[in-house]
Amino acid sequence: MTTLAPLDPGGRRLADVAHVIRSKNAGPTLLTIDIFFNDAQAFALAAQSAALSCAAVAQRYGVDAALVQRHLVPGIHAIKFVLPRQVCAGSPGDGDVYGAQQHVPLLEVML
């Protein structure tokens, strides 16, 4: 039987356990967010954390949870999210044509 290391009761801040947290368009209609964790332990912690479930991420971005995809890539300790963009890139009303600053709502996530 394997036991998990006891968690810090306060949890871990995502920005402290990942060395890359980035967002970018995957085409003008989708936003993709890549998180690369510092090590296998941090990846495992994040992969099982409710704070990084599709539902939790959908809530942070104000989109329907059914439209959020999550890909786990354990080999490189990465989690990818794909979300619909609220405004098609570059249409009037868009605030981030490249989608390059949309990772920020995740920085303060507590795992």
Next chain:
Amino acid sequence: MNAVDRLLRSHRPQDGPLRVLAASGQLGYGIPEPALRRGLARAPDFIGCDMGSIDPGPYYLGSGTMAAPPEMVYRDLDLVLCAALDAGVPLVIGSAGTAGARPHLDAVVAVLRQIARRRGRSFRLVTVASDIAPEQVVSALAAGTLEPIGAIDLPSEEQVRACSHIVGQCGTDTLAQALALGADVVLAGRACDTAIFAALPVMLGYPMGLALHMAKIIECTSLCCRPGGRDAMLAELTMDGFTLESMNPDSHATPASVAAHALYEQADPLRVEEPEGTLLLDAACYEALDAHRTRVHGARFVARDRPSLKIEGACLVGQRVVLLAGVADPGFLDCLPQALAVVEQRVRALVTGAWKLFTHIYGQGAVRPLAEGTLRAGEAGLVLEFIAPQVELARTAAGVFKQNLLHYGYPGRKSTAGNLAFAFTPSEIDAHAAYRFVLYHVMQDVAIGDLFALNAIQVDGQQVH
């Protein structure tokens, strides 16, 4: 003999690796020359450059203009064209002039001709036009074979016809058709970034899966390395894999950095959809050869029965004028959104017509939603977009809005002399036309064979003009 024919006749995959030099992932923004020179010293079999993307937004496709500065486009094209001609190897450029529609293709051909004249160089150029006739899209719409990619609606027939340009991302098969015409330089309009680097290897008999996977990684040059960068990237392809090596000695292709690149700007890290089929990366392996180079193998390609085509189309929304101003008064910061709404109503009573306002309050959630309580930073920046059918109307709305906001008397106001700080005047600025994407869709079951117009041109720099 032209460079493509020479390569196709002389190179046999069993004789040794095919050396592919990716010179630029964004031609026109300044190719780093030291790394390019190192790459050229490695005697590449061909040179590829990506020149465009949909990322910069709908303006460039809609307006038919290039995003990169013309001077730098000339400089970069001059570098790679002379390098390829000197070495006698093919030069393949995709997504001409940012968005790859007819005006972009023509603009890049014009620069190539200009370089040829100034340098006295002659070469055989084959161009691929990626423009798709609106009728073709309307037919697909009627046949139910037009599918949205992500969060975008199916367009109406009128919206399709309103697009100023529609392009299709031509794939490896189309570029192979162009290369088969015999060329020193192949310049494609909108193209899959993979096709630029995969077409020649596939024509030479290398496996489609490996060729596409290699292409997918090197099209961004050294971005797949750690630290990532824009330096030229060399791939050495054999029948069972490829080796990746940055031409910047301080930028290292490691198994982790290369594998991580599969996630970049991709919706699915394990599948890449191409016109001809699907590239599957689930069995891809990345092994370090040393601290600087990584060997990759294992990607598979599954062809689809009928090709599909990603299409892009943009239409004019109106003429844009922006008003720039700063706000620092805490009382005004507290009521900015409400103040903008009230002033908009006042301006609408004064300036009639179909103008639209899009507000961006920097410091108060213009970039991403902010939680209540974090909104009131020390100051805010206003970028107010006015979009109207005529630029004069947009200017009028912006000018009247500026003065009304400057002197708006909000409740509790102490600064009765003015609400806005201007860094300069005029603070309302003509900001080009506004466009939007109407099309970012897949057309299924497309007869791709004759969709893209190919044109062979002898560019003669010796001619007297």
